[in-house]
Structures are given as C-alpha cells and as structure tokens.
Amino acid sequence: MKPFLYFFKQLYLYSGKKLYINVFGMVFIGLLDGIGLLLLIPVINYSGIVNFHAEGTSFNKPLLYLQQLFDSLGGLAFVLVVFIFINILQSFLQRMITIENVKIQHGFSKSLRREIYRDLLYANWDFYVRRRKTDIINTITAELGRVSAGINTLVQLMASMIFTVIQVAIAFMLSPTITMFVLGSGLILSVFSRGFIRRSRMLGSRTSEIGQSFLAGITDSFNGMKEIKSNTLERSRVEWSHTITQRMYDEQLEYTTLKTASQFYYKSASAVLIAIFIFLSVQLFNAQAAQLMLIIIIFGRLWPRVTGIQASMEQIAATIPALESVIQLKKESQTAREQENFTNSEPIVIEKGIECKKVFFRYNKKANTYAMKNIDVFFPSNCMTAVIGKSGAGKSTLVDLLMGLNRPERGEILLDGIQLTERNLHSLRRSISYVPQDPFLFNTTVRENLSLIQPNASEDQLWDALRFAAADDFVKRLPQGLDTLIGDRGIRLSGGERQRLVLARAILREPTILVLDEATSALDSENETNIQEALEKLKGKMTIIIIAHRLSTIRNADQVIVLDKGEIIQQGEFRDLAKEQRGMFNHLLKQQIKLSL
Numbered sequence: 001m002k003p004f005l006y007f008f009k010q011l012y013l014y015s016g017k018k019l020y021i022n023v024f025g026m027v028f029i030g031l032l033d034g035i036g037l038l039l040l041i042p043v044i045n046y047s048g049i050v051n052f053h054a055e056g057t058s059f060n061k062p063l064l065y066l067q068q069l070f071d072s073l074g075g076l077a078f079v080l081v082v083f084i085f086i087n088i089l090q091s092f093l094q095r096m097i098t099i100e101n102v103k104i105q106h107g108f109s110k111s112l113r114r115e116i117y118r119d120l121l122y123a124n125w126d127f128y129v130r131r132r133k134t135d136i137i138n139t140i141t142a143e144l145g146r147v148s149a150g151i152n153t154l155v156q157l158m159a160s161m162i163f164t165v166i167q168v169a170i171a172f173m174l175s176p177t178i179t180m181f182v183l184g185s186g187l188i189l190s191v192f193s194r195g196f197i198r199r200s201r202m203l204g205s206r207t208s209e210i211g212q213s214f215l216a217g218i219t220d221s222f223n224g225m226k227e228i229k230s231n232t233l234e235r236s237r238v239e240w241s242h243t244i245t246q247r248m249y250d251e252q253l254e255y256t257t258l259k260t261a262s263q264f265y266y267k268s269a270s271a272v273l274i275a276i277f278i279f280l281s282v283q284l285f286n287a288q289a290a291q292l293m294l295i296i297i298i299f300g301r302l303w304p305r306v307t308g309i310q311a312s313m314e315q316i317a318a319t320i321p322a323l324e325s326v327i328q329l330k331k332e333s334q335t336a337r338e339q340e341n342f343t344n345s346e347p348i349v350i351e352k353g354i355e356c357k358k359v360f361f362r363y364n365k366k367a368n369t370y371a372m373k374n375i376d377v378f379f380p381s382n383c384m385t386a387v388i389g390k391s392g393a394g395k396s397t398l399v400d401l402l403m404g405l406n407r408p409e410r411g412e413i414l415l416d417g418i419q420l421t422e423r424n425l426h427s428l429r430r431s432i433s434y435v436p437q438d439p440f441l442f443n444t445t446v447r448e449n450l451s452l453i454q455p456n457a458s459e460d461q462l463w464d465a466l467r468f469a470a471a472d473d474f475v476k477r478l479p480q481g482l483d484t485l486i487g488d489r490g491i492r493l494s495g496g497e498r499q500r501l502v503l504a505r506a507i508l509r510e511p512t513i514l515v516l517d518e519a520t521s522a523l524d525s526e527n528e529t530n531i532q533e534a535l536e537k538l539k540g541k542m543t544i545i546i547i548a549h550r551l552s553t554i555r556n557a558d559q560v561i562v563l564d565k566g567e568i569i570q571q572g573e574f575r576d577l578a579k580e581q582r583g584m585f586n587h588l589l590k591q592q593i594k595l596s597l
C-alpha cells in the first residue's frame with residue numbers, strides 16, 4: 001500500500017484542510033445514518049411487533065426514556081417526521097460531499113497531469129535518449145487515467161470504511177457479543193481475500209505491460225505506414241494486432257473472472273455466516289427480538305459495503321502498477337530536470353566564440369565506445385563552421401553537445417571562455433535556432449507553424465523569412481497561402497518544402513547562432529543554391545554551424561571540421577583541406593565528384 005499512501009499524502013498536500021472537512025462530513029453522514037437506524041426502534045415499538053416495555057432488558061432501558069420523550073412529543077408521527085428530516089439532511093450532505101470529493105479527485109488529477117507534463121518538458125535530453133517515447137505517452141495517458149480512477153476508488157473506500165466503523169460501533173452498543181462474533185468472521189474472510197488482492201495486482205501489472213506494447217505497436221504502425229504499404233507488411237501487422245488484442249481480451253476476462261469469483265466467495269460466505277449468526281443469536285446469545293431485528297438490519301446493510309470494500313481493494317491493487325509507473329516517471333523526470341529558472345533568461349550574445357575543450361561523451365556510460373573523443377575545437381562567432389564526416393561519425397552528437405542537449409562526460413564547453421552549465425544553458429538555447437535532419441511541423445497552418453516561434457511576427461516578417469528559405473513561391477501557390485493546413489508533421493508538403501518551411505521558422509526567430517543539421521539534404525540544386533546565397537548574406541551577422549553530407553553545400557564555410565569515429569581528424573578551410581591529398585576530406589570530395597558525373 002506504500003504507493004497509495006504516497007498518493008494519499010499527495011492528495012492531502014493538494015487539497016489541504018478540505019480533505020479533513022470531507023472526511024468529517026462523511027463521519028457525520030455515517031452518524032446520521034446510524035441515528036436513522038436507531039429510530040427504527042420506536043417505530044418497531046409503535047408497530048406493536050415488539051414490546052420494549054415488556055422485554056425489559058438492559059439494552060432497552062436507555063431507550064425507554066427516549067420512548068417516553070417521543071410519546072410526549074407526538075408519538076409515531078413525530079418519529080416519522082424526525083426520520084424524514086434526518087434522511088433529507090443526510091442526502092443533502094451526501095450530495096455536497098460527493099461534489100467536493102469529485103473536485104478533490106479531479107483537481108488532483110488535473111494538477112498531477114500538469115506537473116508531470118511540466119517535469120517532462122523540463123527534463124534533459126538524456127532522459128529522452130534513454131526512453132521509448134510511447135512508454136512515456138502510455139504513462140501520461142492510459143496509466144494516469146487508471147490512477148485517476150484508482151483515486152476515485154480510494155476516496156470511496158475511505159467513505160465505506162468510515163460508514164462501516166460507525167455502523168459497527170452502533171451494533172456494538174446494541175450487542176457486543178454478536179458484533180464481536182461478526183467481526184471475527186469478517187477477519188477470517190479477510191485473510192482469504194489477500195490472495196485475491198495479490199492476483200489483482202499481478203493482473204494490473206499485466207494490464208500496464210500490454211497497454212505499453214499496444215501503444216508502441218500502434219504508433220510504430222502509423223509512423224511507418226509508408227514502409228508497411230511499400231513492403232507489403234500489412235499481413236504481419238494484422239497478425240500482431242490479433243495477438244495483442246487477444247492478450248487484452250484474455251487479461252480483461254481473467255480480471256473479471258477473478259473479481260466475480262471473489263464476489264461469489266464473499267456473498268456465499270456471508271450467507272452462511274448470517275445464517276450461523278442468526279442461529280447463534282437466538283440459540284446461544286438469547287437475543288431479544290428487537291435487538292436481533294436491529295442487528296440483522298445493520299449487518300444486512302453492512303455486508304454489501306464490506307464486499308464493496310473488498311472489491312475496491314482489489315481494484316486499487318490492480319491500479320498500483322499504474323501508480324508505480326506514474327510515480328517512477330515523475331521522479332525520474334524531476335531528477336533529470338534541466339534548469340530551475342526558464343522564464344527570466346535572456347538570449348546570450350557570444351562575442352568571440354564557442355569552444356569544446358577536451359570533450360568526451362558516450363551515450364551508454366557502461367559501454368567502452370565513446371561517441372565523442374577528446375574534442376578540441378573553436379567555433380568563432382559570426383562565422384560559418386561546417387561539420388562533415390561519414391555517417392555515424394558523430395556530427396549530430398557534437399552539435400547536441402554545443403546546444404547543451406548532450407552533456408560532456410569529461411572536458412567542457414566554453415562560451416566566450418565561460419563554462420556552459422545549467423545556469424547559462426537556457427540563455428544559450430534562446431539564442432540558437434536549430435533545424436534538425438528530420439524537421440518537425442505541427443498539424444496546423446503554415447502561419448501557425450511559423451508564429452509558434454515568434455508569436456508577434458508581422459506579415460512582412462513572415463514573408464521575409466519564407467523568402468530567405470526559398471519557400472515564398474510554394475507557400476503562395478498553396479490553396480489558402482499562409483493559412484493552408486499542412487497535415488500531420490506536414491505530410492501534405494514535399495520533403496524539400498518541409499525543410500524550407502522549418503528553415504524559415506528558424507530564421508524568423510532572428511537567432512545569433514543558426515544550427516543546420518542536414519537541413520538542406522532534400523532540396524534540389526536550384527533551391528539549395530538559393531539557400532546557400534541567403535546563408536552567405538548571413539555570414540558576419542550570425543554564427544552558423546552546418547552539418548552537410550553534400551560538400552557543395554559548405555563551399556563557402558569559413559572553417560571545416562572533419563569527424564571520424566567521434567574524433568576530429570582534419571580541420572581548416574575548405575580549399576586547404578581539399579588540397580590534403582591523403583586526408584578524409586579529399587577522399588569524400590573525390591567520391592562526390594565521381595558520383596555526380
């Protein structure tokens with residue numbers, strides 16, 4: 001129950017005194033219910049079924065005074081008026097408490113969702129490198145939904161327990177012996193119930209695991225639909241869906257079988273116990289008729305609650321794995337938190353340049369292979385530096401280090417001689433515009449995709465940025481121009497159009513550092529030349545770091561860095577490197593010239 005206690009504490013931290021007020025309200029409703037029950041005594045008396053005066057047991061004596069009071073106030077009519085009043089008050093309070101409880105539960109879920117989403121956004125890049133995205137999505141959608149339902153059950157369980165305690169106390173007042181007997185029976189039942197709870201928890205783990213696999217599989221299918229269609233993989237995906245949905249079906253069935261089995265077990269055992277209890281009450285405990293009738297009523301009402309408690313506990317146990325994964329995600333994202341203060345940082349102005357000093361980096365701290373080894377390099381401000389190398393050489397890793405996404409394991413990154421740390425990280429990022437290999441666009445209009453980065457950009461600024469990225473012509477030709485919807489990840493645009501739009505977005509931000517990671521790879525030579533010319537104009541105004549496989553793209557770079565297996569093997573001006581006959585650069589250049597012929 002540790003995870004639920006954790007959440008209970010969180011629930012209290014969220015709702016504060018309100019939780020206590022609600023618990024108190026529930027206690028009060030329980031008491032009103034008990035009073036309503038006790039009122040049955042005079043009703044029974046007035047009905048003539050049982051005569052309290054004649055029975056004269058110790059249990060009746062305190063009630064005799066009440067009876068006389070009721071007699072003097074109007075007899076049965078008065079009792080019934082009080083009965084109606086208590087029931088209306090109880091229903092009214094019940095309604096209020098239910099609404100307040102829902103406010104607490106859903107308010108808590110809302111704040112939990114917000115907190116986790118915020119923590120996830122502020123978590124460092126390493127956090128994402130290590131995790132499957134669909135697992136995170138599954139946790140913050142499906143698992144969090146289950147937790148929400150679990151909290152609801154928890155609050156209901158709390159209400160049921162309070163109700164039960166009060167009713168048992170009343171029963172105890174009426175007959176301690178019988179109550180102790182019933183409680184003892186309940187205790188025996190609860191020992192057996194532990195098996196059901198354990199199995200529910202096990203099934204809950206399976207629900208989480210199947211949910212995760214399902215979401216991951218479905219996401220992969222839709223992301224890779226082109227591959228599926230072009231490689232006729234439909235059949236294997238259909239088979240996968242059959243297998244996983246069958247597992248879902250089996251798991252749900254098993255859960256229901258378990259739940260109904262426990263309910264069956266409880267109800268049957270209750271029937272047997274009630275029969276034994278009535279028999280013993282009459283035969284051994286010599287219970288009086290009125291007393292017996294009341295206790296039967298109380299326990300008759302209580303048993304469904306007790307079985308309800310059992311069902312709630314099973315449901316909560318099944319939710320615990322979801323809860324654990326939510327807690328785990330929350331803790332991990334908090335531990336991976338990047339910076340404390342995001343809002344107050346201003347973009348940094350780097351006068352001289354960015355330097356990597358003896359930088360080492362590995363993705364897997366346990367492996368021997370380094371993605372970056374002993375990197376010593378300087379990126380002068382307002383110059384264009386090109387990073388080239390074979391696939392897997394470490395170009396993107398180096399750029400990620402410069403942006404503070406990857407953190408050096410050894411060595412340091414210096415901004416004008418000042419170490420890049422958590423403190424200046426956000427300022428650095430605010431001055432960078434980054435265009436990745438695989439550009440991301442939101443499923444909305446061209447305009448919204450652009451203004452996302454610069455909400456106050458004027459129409460002229462938008463078109464200037466589009467012109468820079470050689471994207472103005474195609475945007476003008478779109479059916480609704482800037483207001484055309486471009487589909488999921490910009491699917492209604494060509495690869496080159498997407499790249500140009502993302503480039504325009506990057507420029508709109510007016511960065512002081514522009515990072516292009518294979519940002520023009522999908523462009524035809526005409527558009528690439530246009531962008532090269534535009535970048536040429538930016539030289540001297542902004543620091544440009546460009547990764548490119550096509551060496552023609554970086555002809556005008558001030559400095560070229562050649563990477564191989566995570567190390568810098570050549571560094572210098574384009575022309576100088578081209579002259580080094582044995583160098584990797586010359587080799588790559590010759591290969592590209594050969595290919596273009």
Ligand SMILES: Nc1ncnc2c1ncn2[C@@H]1O[C@H](COP(=O)(O)OP(=O)(O)OP(=O)(O)O)[C@@H](O)[C@H]1O
Pocket residue numbers: 129363364371389390391392393394395396397398
């Ligand atoms: N998230 C990751 N987890 C583990 N290893 C990674 C990860 N990303 C990259 N690597 C490894 O680090 C090395 C450098 O990768 P990187 O992406 O920086 O190369 P690259 O030069 O940009 O390649 P490409 O030109 O193909 O994009 C490669 O060996 C790659 O397998």
